[in-house]
Amino acid sequence: MRVANVLVADVLAELAVLVAPGVTTAELDAAAERLVRAAGAEPAFKGYRGYPATLCASVNEQVVHGIPSSRALVEGDIISLDMGVKLNGFFGDSAVTVPVGRISDEAAALLRVTRESLDHGIGQVRPGGRVSDIGHAIQAHVEAGGFSVVREFVGHGIGASLHEEPQIANYGEPGRGPRLAEGMVLAIEPMVNLGRPAVKVLGDGWTAVTRDGSLSAHFEHTVAVTKDGALVLTQRSAVGGGVRV
Numbered sequence: 001m002r003v004a005n006v007l008v009a010d011v012l013a014e015l016a017v018l019v020a021p022g023v024t025t026a027e028l029d030a031a032a033e034r035l036v037r038a039a040g041a042e043p044a045f046k047g048y049r050g051y052p053a054t055l056c057a058s059v060n061e062q063v064v065h066g067i068p069s070s071r072a073l074v075e076g077d078i079i080s081l082d083m084g085v086k087l088n089g090f091f092g093d094s095a096v097t098v099p100v101g102r103i104s105d106e107a108a109a110l111l112r113v114t115r116e117s118l119d120h121g122i123g124q125v126r127p128g129g130r131v132s133d134i135g136h137a138i139q140a141h142v143e144a145g146g147f148s149v150v151r152e153f154v155g156h157g158i159g160a161s162l163h164e165e166p167q168i169a170n171y172g173e174p175g176r177g178p179r180l181a182e183g184m185v186l187a188i189e190p191m192v193n194l195g196r197p198a199v200k201v202l203g204d205g206w207t208a209v210t211r212d213g214s215l216s217a218h219f220e221h222t223v224a225v226t227k228d229g230a231l232v233l234t235q236r237s238a239v240g241g242g243v244r245v
């Protein structure tokens with residue numbers, strides 16, 4: 001699990017430094033697939049329920065599952081890069097939302113609060129804890145920041161399959177759901193909207209967008225439950241001159 005997830009982290013870090021005005025999301029997808037295959041791994045999303053690409057590239061009001069295309073990024077956009085791999089029979093999964101050049105203060109706050117909410121969720125991971133403690137912590141931080149949590153998509157267990165039990169909602173009451181135990185591996189992935197929480201899926205059957213057209217951000221880490229708490233398997237080291245992605 002560690003090897004697959006470190007690969008995901010490394011590829012996302014490489015993609016993040018490619019993000020710039022004029023770059024297309026298809027170019028990012030091609031780079032992702034090349035890097036994954038060069039490492040001897042396979043894209044986990046490509047072919048999953050018919051998903052056509054290695055990367056989910058979700059721009060601005062796109063929440064998740066944006067299909068890479070000839071769309072060129074523009075200064076001021078935000079883009080979620082979400083990628084999974086399969087390596088030696090095990091899956092890795094992580095996502096990061098990055099700015100394209102200079103972004104508005106409002107967009108920057110959305111990225112910061114979403115990333116922080118993931119940290120708060122991860123902070124709840126310990127043996128004996130409950131699954132809903134994670135979502136409760138995420139929701140509390142997001143709403144304190146004035147943003148809203150997407151309800152329709154959830155995090156998940158991960159291992160020899162991309163999606164395993166339990167589902168991990170990003171909201172709810174604490175103290176509910178299965179107990180966490182040492183050795184479990186979880187993909188925790190808050191999706192946070194600047195405006196209202198409602199989303200809809202476009203006619204392509206994949207791209208989820210905010211109903212009100214507001215910006216949306218998404219961060220995801222795969223973490224292992226250890227006796228000392230969470231071990232983040234998709235931790236990204238600083239690249240590109242110390243940009244924290």
Ligand code: CO
Pocket residue numbers: 093094155156187189220
């Ligand atoms: Co995931």
